[in-house]
Amino acid sequence: MAVFYGIGVGVGDSKAVTMKGVEALGKIDILYVPTAKKEGKSVAHNIVKDYLKSNLEIKERHFPMNYNQDELNEAWDSIANDIENDVREGKNVGFVTIGDPMVYSTYIYLLKLLKNKINIETIPGITSFLDIASSENFPLVEGENPLIVVPATIGTEKLKKYIKEEVSLVIMKVYKNFHEVIDIIKEEKLEKCSIVVSNSSKEDKKVYTDFENIDEKDISYFTTILINKGWEN
Amino acid sequence: MAVFYGIGVGVGDSKAVTMKGVEALGKIDILYVPTAKKEGKSVAHNIVKDYLKSNLEIKERHFPMNYNQDELNEAWDSIANDIENDVREGKNVGFVTIGDPMVYSTYIYLLKLLKNKINIETIPGITSFLDIASSENFPLVEGENPLIVVPATIGTEKLKKYIKEEVSLVIMKVYKNFHEVIDIIKEEKLEKCSIVVSNSSKEDKKVYTDFENIDEKDISYFTTILINKGWEN
Incomplete structure (x- = not known):
């Protein structure tokens, strides 16, 4: 059964990723990449780029950094929905997050929306x-x-x-x-x-x-x- | 110049070790292994055993689990002294520690004894x-x-x-x-x-x-x- 992997990637050094994180990055078919600005670079994506398959599908998603709660909720609902659909279609999906996924991370919002809906494996990272x-x-x-x-x-x-x-x-x-x-x-x-x-x-x-x-x-x-x-x- | 590596190895799964940790384990000539009981098995050693060179020298050291402070100090002084000598002789030395080296770890005692004496590189781990x-x-x-x-x-x-x-x-x-x-x-x-x-x-x-x-x-x-x-x- 397909899995959604939430992967903590540390704060900058690609070698701070765990072996388990690297293994999961090698298994995924689609990587969701959060970017702070429209068409901006993702720090988390940059950290893991050497561990990704050449044919990996990247889905960039813009996360507004302003504090309009409606816009934020809409962005989260939309990305959670897309991830759920991909996993239900049998794709292994990854989401990379700076530091650790369970410590002050935006990944927690995704987890709230997706828990009990699809298989989720969270992989810790160095905070x-x-x-x-x-x-x-x-x-x-x-x-x-x-x-x-x-x-x-x-x-x-x-x-x-x-x-x-x-x-x-x-x-x-x-x-x-x-x-x-x-x-x-x-x-x-x-x-x-x-x-x-x-x-x-x-x-x-x-x-x-x-x-x-x-x-x-x-x-x-x-x-x-x-x-x-x-x-x- | 030779380096003393303090390596956090997580709490049990060998895949929770970071890429940096695995890299350091591949560089070392000598690994100091703390054991709680005399001739007991070391949990930290067991976690990393697949990452070690076949010709690696293992130096097992017994750390008393009782609370006699004199015995503890003696054990720490002795291991710190041995590590310092090995590094001064040009050997890369490793010490593996459960979880993260800077969070409730016995490694901190070694760091206190060795800082400013030899090159020390500490590698974080998953707590x-x-x-x-x-x-x-x-x-x-x-x-x-x-x-x-x-x-x-x-x-x-x-x-x-x-x-x-x-x-x-x-x-x-x-x-x-x-x-x-x-x-x-x-x-x-x-x-x-x-x-x-x-x-x-x-x-x-x-x-x-x-x-x-x-x-x-x-x-x-x-x-x-x-x-x-x-x-x-």
Whole structure:
């Protein structure tokens, strides 16, 4: 029976894909590729391009990045419908997603629409925080401490509380309120056990451990801060 | 220059190793293998055995599972010393670790002892919670919610607080206080958005979504509970 594969591909390095992911990419007849802009390039597609069969059918789908919920729902309903039809016709279908499919991924919307309708196999991927921690040799969490992964957009008070109270933190999407987050880290005197990484696994990756000299133009949507109070750079 | 590779190998399925991990396993001259019992089998070694060169030198090292800190320190100092010597002699050395090297891993101790002494390349792996989430098609976290990864051993009050207040949780090492954790989940009426998985990716894996019929003998040291208040089984 045909299968819909949701494949996590990591954040940039094609070698961060698992063997299982590569195997699934070799099995599929059709790959759905999400693009943020109309006719734009897909980061996820680019990561896996060397693993794809030459006769693979690619179906590019535009996902609006604006926040009009109706438009978003329509786009998701439409892609889910197309995937369902392809699988029912006996095609193995793939969908590639940056990082891991179950962690802040748009793939979760597809899963909601398709579960219990067709065979779905989800293949995990290396998240941005796992990628950064290993590439910078920065341990995330040890012993009985919790690991808190939190989007910077959660609000200043909540963010401050987590940073004050927890030992190990991953702060994602540090972009809009970059200064605010940096100020909290400085207030708490956590510079020495923090690291700022933007565009992990990409050519223009930047790593900062010195918080005094961060060049703001390096701070992108894909900026992550790791804090581990039990570790010093 | 020779390199020490710390390689995350996932939790059981050899295909969960990344391409980068497989590549590193092919480069190494010596593999250090941690075993929990004297002359016991190493889970991590077993996962990667198909990726190893036939002439690879295996150095098994016993890691005491008791909690005598002196013995532990001695074992770590000794293995770190051996690895350092091998790398200085020009050998590429590998160390395999279950899950991801930077998340609750013994590899972190080695990193502390060896950083700034030799070249270290850490290669991320699929953690147990990423493995479980994908294999059960159970989304971990969406939107602006934090993801809280917490060992069950943290204490009842703290655990209760996280379960009450947070939307997305991974509870690790649910073993000693299994009943306590289950009781909190029932009190909070979270059974429908929780999943219990023991021995993920192994032959004797058990998955429970029905909390009334959990067979206690299935609950092992490698039992994990995922909770996502935004999801229903």
